[in-house]
Amino acid sequence: MKIIKFGGSSVANPENIRKVFAILQDKLKQHEIAIVFSAFGGVTESLLTIARLAREGDQAYRDLLQTLEEKHLDIVRQLIAVQNQSTVMTYVKVRFKELEDLFHGIFLIKENSSRTLDYVASFGERLSAFILAEAMAGKGIKTQFVDARDVIRTNDRFGQARVDYEVTNALIKDYFLKNDGVKVITGFIASTAKGETTTLGRSGSDYTAAIFAGALEAQDLEIWTDVSGVLTSDPKMVYTAFTIPQLSYNEAMELSHFGAKVIFPATMQPAMKKNIPIYIKNTFEPENPGTLINGEVSHGALIKGISSMSNISIVTVQGAGLIEGGATVSRVFRALAEAKVNIVLISQASSEHSICLAIKTHEAFLAKESIEKEFFYEIKSGEMDEVSLLHGLATIAVVGENMKQNPGASGRMFRALGRNNVNVAAIAQGSSELNISAVIPQPDLQKALNALHEAFFLSENKVLHVFLVGTGLIGQALMKMIASQQNKLLKDNELDVQIHGLANSRFMAFHEDGFELKPAYQLSDKDEPMDLEKFIQKMEEMNFSNSVFVDCTASQDVADAYSRVLEAKVAIVTPNKRANSGSMDQYRALKRIAKRRGVKFLYETNVAAGLPVINTLQDLMLSGDKVIRIEAVLSGSMNFIFSELENGAPFSEVVKIAKDKGYTEPDPRDDLSGMDVARKILILGREAEQVLEFDDITIQSMVPADCQHAATVPEFFEKLSGHDGDFAKLLRKAGENGERLRFMATLEDGKAKVGLKSLPESHPFSSLKGSDNMILLTTDRYHDRPMIIRGPGAGADVTAAGVFADVIRIGNYTRE
Numbered sequence: 001m002k003i004i005k006f007g008g009s010s011v012a013n014p015e016n017i018r019k020v021f022a023i024l025q026d027k028l029k030q031h032e033i034a035i036v037f038s039a040f041g042g043v044t045e046s047l048l049t050i051a052r053l054a055r056e057g058d059q060a061y062r063d064l065l066q067t068l069e070e071k072h073l074d075i076v077r078q079l080i081a082v083q084n085q086s087t088v089m090t091y092v093k094v095r096f097k098e099l100e101d102l103f104h105g106i107f108l109i110k111e112n113s114s115r116t117l118d119y120v121a122s123f124g125e126r127l128s129a130f131i132l133a134e135a136m137a138g139k140g141i142k143t144q145f146v147d148a149r150d151v152i153r154t155n156d157r158f159g160q161a162r163v164d165y166e167v168t169n170a171l172i173k174d175y176f177l178k179n180d181g182v183k184v185i186t187g188f189i190a191s192t193a194k195g196e197t198t199t200l201g202r203s204g205s206d207y208t209a210a211i212f213a214g215a216l217e218a219q220d221l222e223i224w225t226d227v228s229g230v231l232t233s234d235p236k237m238v239y240t241a242f243t244i245p246q247l248s249y250n251e252a253m254e255l256s257h258f259g260a261k262v263i264f265p266a267t268m269q270p271a272m273k274k275n276i277p278i279y280i281k282n283t284f285e286p287e288n289p290g291t292l293i294n295g296e297v298s299h300g301a302l303i304k305g306i307s308s309m310s311n312i313s314i315v316t317v318q319g320a321g322l323i324e325g326g327a328t329v330s331r332v333f334r335a336l337a338e339a340k341v342n343i344v345l346i347s348q349a350s351s352e353h354s355i356c357l358a359i360k361t362h363e364a365f366l367a368k369e370s371i372e373k374e375f376f377y378e379i380k381s382g383e384m385d386e387v388s389l390l391h392g393l394a395t396i397a398v399v400g401e402n403m404k405q406n407p408g409a410s411g412r413m414f415r416a417l418g419r420n421n422v423n424v425a426a427i428a429q430g431s432s433e434l435n436i437s438a439v440i441p442q443p444d445l446q447k448a449l450n451a452l453h454e455a456f457f458l459s460e461n462k463v464l465h466v467f468l469v470g471t472g473l474i475g476q477a478l479m480k481m482i483a484s485q486q487n488k489l490l491k492d493n494e495l496d497v498q499i500h501g502l503a504n505s506r507f508m509a510f511h512e513d514g515f516e517l518k519p520a521y522q523l524s525d526k527d528e529p530m531d532l533e534k535f536i537q538k539m540e541e542m543n544f545s546n547s548v549f550v551d552c553t554a555s556q557d558v559a560d561a562y563s564r565v566l567e568a569k570v571a572i573v574t575p576n577k578r579a580n581s582g583s584m585d586q587y588r589a590l591k592r593i594a595k596r597r598g599v600k601f602l603y604e605t606n607v608a609a610g611l612p613v614i615n616t617l618q619d620l621m622l623s624g625d626k627v628i629r630i631e632a633v634l635s636g637s638m639n640f641i642f643s644e645l646e647n648g649a650p651f652s653e654v655v656k657i658a659k660d661k662g663y664t665e666p667d668p669r670d671d672l673s674g675m676d677v678a679r680k681i682l683i684l685g686r687e688a689e690q691v692l693e694f695d696d697i698t699i700q701s702m703v704p705a706d707c708q709h710a711a712t713v714p715e716f717f718e719k720l721s722g723h724d725g726d727f728a729k730l731l732r733k734a735g736e737n738g739e740r741l742r743f744m745a746t747l748e749d750g751k752a753k754v755g756l757k758s759l760p761e762s763h764p765f766s767s768l769k770g771s772d773n774m775i776l777l778t779t780d781r782y783h784d785r786p787m788i789i790r791g792p793g794a795g796a797d798v799t800a801a802g803v804f805a806d807v808i809r810i811g812n813y814t815r816e
């Protein structure tokens with residue numbers, strides 16, 4: 001015998017009910033079954049609302065009742081052939097006449113006891129099960145309508161009655177022995193020995209099904225609902241949550257205790273006691289295997305799921321008196337029990353100086369009041385402090401029986417929380433090691449759930465949440481690259497890169513689910529005006545795990561905000577050199593903050609675009625090498641300009657081409673003045689562990705004096721053309737000496753220089769073409785022949801690729 005239960009959403013309307021019938025037709029071919037139905041979706045709530053309105057003397061209850069009757073009659077009309085409708089119509093009309101009288105009584109006496117409400121609610125299941133039994137009979141299935149009040153015996157705790165299993169089991173067995181046909185049973189309702197109607201509380205229809213399964217020692221119990229089993233976490237919070245194939249009874253209980261709403265622990269008891277497997281299935285996706293809950297502990301994943309509970313407060317009881325009095329703990333519990341306050345989590349330090357209790361916020365004041373009443377004299381005498389309350393919290397719990405055998409679960413849990421800047425206010429782990437729970441700030445709940453989900457369910461995709469400031473040349477190229485690589489990253493790296501914030505100097509926009517990138521979102525005046533402070537605030541509020549701030553501007557203001565971003569535990573990736581070429585103190589501070597907050601600050605593209613210069617230097621330093629000398633061509637635009645000049649083009653023209661090709665800085669004077677190269681050699685020097693300030697660098701500018709003060713870039717170009725002859729002369733002179741002009745940077749003995757050099761043909765830099773960079777590193781190890789890094793050092797694609805690689809590196813780092 002199989003017991004199959006369908007919840008309210010499965011029988012919410014005729015369309016859904018037809019799906020239910022299709023599932024049942026299939027089952028009937030293979031098994032002996034009994035079916036438990038909830039009331040049609042929304043009916044119980046409507047009945048209780050009507051009862052409340054009637055009690056409040058609100059005449060509107062009559063219209064609602066009529067609508068409810070019509071809903072039932074409509075289902076009859078749609079599911080049952082006309083010739084078979086009359087018995088069912090009569091049944092429905094009689095029940096609604098009874099309800100009309102009942103509500104009229106409530107309206108007159110203005111009283112709604114829990115006993116009356118149970119009776120009111122019972123109509124929902126009585127109507128649905130009767131109509132559905134008749135509809136099935138109309139399909140040729142021999143059915144037997146079972147009013148569970150005839151067989152489930154409870155005490156008179158109305159609203160949440162307790163079952164007398166001895167009597168109930170005997171009645172159920174007897175009923176099944178004496179009656180043929182497929183039993184169609186009312187969920188949720190029962191009766192006392194005196195025949196008063198009771199209800200079984202939350203998830204009462206599941207409970208009914210488990211009671212029948214237990215009494216009949218069924219082969220299994222199927223609970224059909226509107227989700228495909230128990231998920232690894234709340235799918236509204238964790239988009240990558242997936243169905244757990246199997247759970248032990250204990251795991252299912254732990255998960256549901258902390259918020260997994262699919263099954264309610266008490267309802268499982270009758271099935272658990274008889275070791276009956278429970279399947280959680282989806283009426284709207286019947287082919288999905290759903291979740292099997294049984295007595296087995298499956299090996300494999302360290303945890304099975306992550307659950308959570310919102311609106312939690314911490315109640316702290318502390319004071320010296322606590323240590324001495326062994327009875328204190330029991331007095332605290334007694335005070336809470338008397339106030340009927342439910343404790344969600346308890347944590348006590350081994351110093352025994354304080355006890356920390358997590359409690360639902362709406363019960364926290366009551367808890368404080370009753371504990372303070374219990375300890376009135378101790379608090380008055382100062383032996384104990386006043387009870388303190390901390391609100392705005394949530395609990396999260398990782399659950400799984402495999403944590404027992406495998407160490408490391410708590411380490412992984414708290415590392416993931418710490419790395420994502422989630423503060424833990426209290427922790428609890430039972431000796432059963434089935435559940436590790438923590439109390440965290442409510443605003444961090446979604447981030448924490450996602451961080452834990454990623455940390456424990458590695459096979460699933462890791463999401464990187466990018467906030468991109470700067471949508472110019474490099475920013476646009478980066479967005480295109482992310483769009484084109486998104487599928488490959490998902491497939492090969494299980495990395496889902498989503499852009500949630502975008503800004504340029506004028507506008508900013510955000511997207512909870514990530515912007516569409518094909519085509520890339522274009523900021524416009526429809527978006528909010530850009531405000532860096534607000535951008536960072538919004539990024540913090542969105543509070544995603546694995547957030548990355550990507551700065552593709554050349555802005556000092558944006559660079560000045562890095563410390564704040566890192567403090568918020570958001571990683572940074574940037575080609576903008578401003579931050580690392582500021583003061584030595586600032587350079588060190590950023591590294592320090594990133595280290596302390598456990599987040600990455602990556603800037604490979606600060607020097608030579610996508611060429612691996614910074615990482616190489618960092619690796620050399622880590623391995624104990626020492627840099628003796630750096631000689632380099634570090635400007636793609638300047639190299640392009642001086643190598644193109646050799647082809648006879650005027651200087652101002654070549655500078656324009658370099659700008660059009662995306663080699664120059666937003667303001668090309670930064671390149672021509674030597675500032676850009678100076679910033680780069682400064683950064684390289686610092687990466688080589690040298691203490692250098694910008695003022696220590698000797699810089700030779702290529703910007704003619706009158707161009708220096710041009711108000712705009714076009715005006716600068718206009719003035720620059722007046723100097724084409726001077727540059728042609730320089731080039732001619734070098735040519736006459738058999739030399740080439742290259743803009744070079746050197747660093748040796750703590751002294752850095754940047755400027756134009758006339759180099760012999762044989763010099764390695766003379767062979768550089770286009771936007772090439774070349775870096776010669778002479779170190780203790782690379783002494784006789786320097787290490788050479790060479791390749792294009794400017795341009796949208798190579799730079800964006802370097803930024804992209806840093807972003808992916810962050811994804812891989814947060815996976816560790």
Ligand SMILES: NC(=O)C1=CN([C@@H]2O[C@H](COP(=O)(O)OP(=O)(O)OC[C@H]3O[C@@H](n4cnc5c(N)ncnc54)[C@H](O)[C@@H]3O)[C@@H](O)[C@H]2O)C=CC1
Nearest residue numbers: 470471472473474504505552553554555575576666794795
């Ligand atoms: N072009 C290249 O080959 C390379 C560039 N870089 C660096 O990449 C960065 C970006 O360069 P490009 O894309 O060429 O510049 P761009 O001028 O094309 O784009 C800059 C973007 O930043 C935005 N922006 C400027 N100030 C802002 C602010 N305060 N707040 C928000 N947005 C702001 C602008 O609106 C624009 O969207 C620069 O720091 C540059 O040094 C690094 C390596 C190579």
Ligand SMILES: N[C@@H](CC=O)C(=O)O
Nearest residue numbers: 635636637664665794
């Ligand atoms: N303007 C720079 C590019 C980025 O750093 C250059 O010309 O090399």
